[in-house]
Every structure is written in C-alpha cells, then in structure tokens.
Amino acid sequence: VGNMHSAELIAPLVNLSVHSIYKIVERYNIDGASALVYKEKGGRRRFLLTIEEETVLFSSLENLASKGLIKTAHDIRKVIEEKVGQAVSDDYLWDLLHRNGWKKKMPRPHHPKRSLEDQADFKKNFPKIWSPLQ
Structure with a gap:
C-alpha cells in the first residue's frame, strides 16, 4: 500500500x-x-452529598415544610449547610432544588394600593367585543 x-x-x-x-x-x-479498558466520562466528580443523602435530606425537608418550618430558600440553605458542614452557593442550592424536583413557587405580586371592588367592577363592565375607536 x-x-x-x-x-x-x-x-x-x-x-x-x-x-x-x-x-x-x-x-x-x-x-x-x-x-x-474504556472508562466512562461524565458523572458527578465533585459533590457535597450523594444522591441517597440528597433524597433523605429532601424527605426530611418535606416533613419540615409540611409543618410550616420552611418557608424560603434561606431556611433550606440553613438545613443544607448544617448537613454539609460548609457554606453553599446560590447556584449549588438552586441546582440541588432543581435536581430533586423542587420549584420556586410564590404568589403573584400585586400592587399595595389595589382595589378588589374596582377589579370586580371592571370585570363585570368590560365589553365582550373590542372595536377600535373610529
């Protein structure tokens, strides 16, 4: 050749x-x-908690949340930092929550000077068909 x-x-x-x-x-x-011998790449090389430890931690967090003891991410951060033994970043905290199926849920914001009566009146009197002004 x-x-x-x-x-x-x-x-x-x-x-x-x-x-x-x-x-x-x-x-x-x-x-x-x-x-x-092929070594697979990827995976969790640097982690603070194993997957099993995370599931146990989040089951205890669910118990605390059902009792009303956890209301914000700051409360969750305290529990996680006690478990890990060091400070954790915001990014780690949100990745941990996302990985375990937790979502940020909060009520929609409203204006402090809103009037519920005016809103109800607006809903009742709003025209069903909109037509531009001529």
Whole structure:
C-alpha cells in the first residue's frame, strides 16, 4: 500500500483519527492491556452529598415544610449547610432544588394600593367585543 503507516490503515476501519490510534498505542505501551479498558466520562466528580443523602435530606425537608418550618430558600440553605458542614452557593442550592424536583413557587405580586371592588367592577363592565375607536 505504498508508504502508509499501519495507523493510517487502521484509523478509517475503527472510525478514529490517526492521532487517536497513536495515543491508544502509547497508552498500551505504558500501562498494558488495562489501558484499553474504556472508562466512562461524565458523572458527578465533585459533590457535597450523594444522591441517597440528597433524597433523605429532601424527605426530611418535606416533613419540615409540611409543618410550616420552611418557608424560603434561606431556611433550606440553613438545613443544607448544617448537613454539609460548609457554606453553599446560590447556584449549588438552586441546582440541588432543581435536581430533586423542587420549584420556586410564590404568589403573584400585586400592587399595595389595589382595589378588589374596582377589579370586580371592571370585570363585570368590560365589553365582550373590542372595536377600535373610529
């Protein structure tokens, strides 16, 4: 096949680049056959609580919330920081809540000078069909 190296022959057969073939051979030469075992990437490498610890923590948080002892994220932060033993960031707190299916729920804001009577009157007298002024 002319001047082709074996890595250039193997690369298209295994759908890898020539550089990747050289890196695999290099790892094999250094570590032996154990270097060819695929290690999955991703996952939780840095975490403060395991998934099991999080589920136990959130079940206790649900009990506290049902008793009315937890009303805000600040209350949740206190409980989590006691469990973890260090301060946690806002980002960690919201990711933790999201990961465990909790959502930020609060009533819609209203104007402090609103009038419920005026709102009810407006609803009763609002025209059903809107037509632009002519």
